[in-house]
Amino acid sequence: MEPLNLAVIVKLEPDFSEGNVSYKPDGTLNRNETKSTLGPHSGIAAKAAFYAKVRYGAKISVCSMGPPWADIALQQAQQTCDADVLHLYSDRIFAGADTLATAETLKTGIEKMEGKMDIVFSGHRASDGETGQTGPQTAWKLGFTFIGNVISYDVNLEKRTVVAKCLLTLNGVPNVIEEIEAPLPVFLTIDPSYKSNFTTVSQRIAFEKYQKEAYERARNFKQSLKVFNIDELGVDKTLVGLAGSPTIVYQVERIPKGKATRQAEVFDGSNSEHIRKVVAKMREALSAMVIK
């Protein structure tokens, strides 16, 4: 049986976690002061790929388009999925790319990877641009069957198919889980609610083994890293970067802040009169909760 060959596309994004993110006084992101990290949805995509590593011993390549320092996103992804190969497509010409131009770069990269890809994974969306098109567009350019909102999947190695469960959320209708079986190769975008489930001892032993390997590999991630400039990648210059981007952003509007509906009272913990008031309020709330 042919071993599975997987690719994951990931993105370097601002780290929105507390202590790492910084905003300008007008409320917009201060990119210079904000640290960068592997996008949270990219992380979930890597986690989904790791499932195939544990279950099927798949070979995993992770790629990203970004500045030279985006290698840390690849490193973090490697630690999550025990990637064998890391590709970074980095060139000034790639700058200013919209999702379509990014898809072109990634598609070219994936096609350049060793062996034919069976499954390509991407995150659900980017957390900085809130775009979710790069994945589907890359799938379209690759000509792979596209399955979105995947919450779990398995591969039938004999039939060379994937069986994926997808979460469908429609307004006013209860959530639906759709099961799709598709022949390889496929492109999966992973839903944020994705969970890997390892239910047997052998799977858990493999999980521990690959996790340890991932940690070791990520520590020396430069050994698996290959950086491509535009010439090395061999992509058509008119289809990538700003030149290849049909999207024009002509204005960005601030999202208005929602009005607070909660009414808060401020109490001083060192003031005993205040404490008495708090206790009285709690007592009142509790007595209202007691079912008589």
Added chain:
Amino acid sequence: MEKYDVAIIGGGSAGLAALKQLSTLGKQAVLLEAGKKVGVKNISGGILYSKKPNKGRVYNVEDIYGQNFVNEAPLQRKITKYLLHATSKDKVFSMDLTAAHEYQSNFGYSVLMNELNAWFAQSADESAQKCGGGIVPGVHVNNISWDDEKERTIIQTDELDEFQVKAVIAADGVNSEVAQITRARPKFSAVQLYQGVKAIVKLPEDIINETFAIGADDGEAHLFAGDITLNHLGGGFLYTNRDTLSVGAVYHFDSLLDSPIEPNTLLDALLKNPMITELIKDEVPVRGKIDKTLEKEKQMQIRFAVTKLIKTWYEIRDVYLSSSRRKELIKTGKFNSEDEIKSKLSETREKMSSQYGIQFKTDYVEDEYGAKLIPDGKRCRMKKPYHKNVLFVGDAAGRGVFVGPRIEGLNVGIDDGVRAANAIARALEKNNFSQGYLGEYYTKSIEESPYTKDMKEIDKEYLKIFIDATKDVPKDILSAKHSLVLKLMSSGAIRSMAAKFVNVLGYERLLPVIESQESYVKVPTELAERSGKTISSSYTPSIPLLADRIAKLNYNDDKVSHIKVLNPNNDFMKKLVMLCPTKCYSEENGQVTIQHEGCIECGTCSEQTDWKHPRGEKGINYRYG
């Protein structure tokens, strides 16, 4: 259903030794550990010994993990001095028991279980994977069943699909659920147990060296008896680790049931003893008062800045006051020289006091509170440590050597682990897992262990060393009975005869005489009063409240309680309100109820509750252990 040769339940030092040994013998074994990582549920005193008995052999850590063990494993300090102190208020009478500590020993190192077990696990896991096995953390075994027709043993867990094995090693500790599932033994009763509580005290490496006047790699063990017992049967200990101290109180559980007292009170009594206060003494920053008239946001900013500054100060200070870490950070280029670290430290200190009004006072710092039940091997070792194809090791089998100041559990469990592994490897070769071929063989091997002998009989050589150490004790302190025994034992020829006589009579009958109010409380207190040195304390330690100790612990909460109260109004349960080390029990209108959230899984309540370990990954996560 998946099939494996051996399942080991529990990733403590005994289970891990079994895994390592089986793998070294080329046998396939999987170890299931309930904690998220191996080591997070383990706690010990603790000293790890390597022994060389005159008769028979034991399996030591270096036999299992390699002769380079001492250099590779994360050990704390080599215990080079071993002292017993009798206390009464500010008076302490000390006896040097180093000779007893070194008796038939290769070494004794102070250890912290979290990191040591993680190290054991890494080594054992690597070997196990080569044989198709390995360690699976985060899994709680809830049942073992036998299908005699198909000759199958099936392991069921809360987390994974059931699987099949040929043999099982139960290494799930003093509160062994496997023992209950198999009904191999009843739950241990109070008279068979000790309850231990421990605090990890933070103290920089160089200060430890200075306070104890020891070299960078040397360590000391101190035992305490006397008024610090608050009239209970037991005592205290203090062991030096690299940059922490383990301070703990261990008491006969039946003595605590007789007159219930909060375990943390016993620990506090120890910490308040002037000798210990002086040993744990450090310099501690105290936050200045924040100006309440400032804007709320400004106050918050100051609070955060102070927290960060204190953290930085501790970090630099820990480096500055540790010769090894100083060298390491200079080598890695983080600092250029020792002077640079020193000036960085004083710079931070200056900023703390000048900008934020932080002051420094003499006090001590506690980092972790923990508790554990300890099975007294003399009273509760399983005579037949097996059931069908399940072999019990270490605490699960009720094994440990506790004779006077001789306190050994880890090395006993490790020896058991190897013996169980050897027995199973032999059974695998013949594919014979019958009780006669496996269980009886293992029992025989365990009975041959010198440790078992020490659980059964008084070792007259050891007794001599102990008596020699007490030569300065005025004999008239002792009761007529005790002084007669001592007199008899002091003479070589009579000692041999007397020891023989005692062993014929049965060691167990003598225990109530040895382990009595007289030996733990009365004699040491009087001894300290009459012949002790006065030690004055230079400060009053701010001992944390139990609530603060619990707040510092790290839990992965489970909504469902792993403990169920069976009889909410019986006497035992009412005493638990006092005896639970984290106060999980409370009594209202004569009914005892549990709040399991603060439970540290010691098992103090297990005898009369429906007690299970939490599900995989849930519950307490010790940082030191």
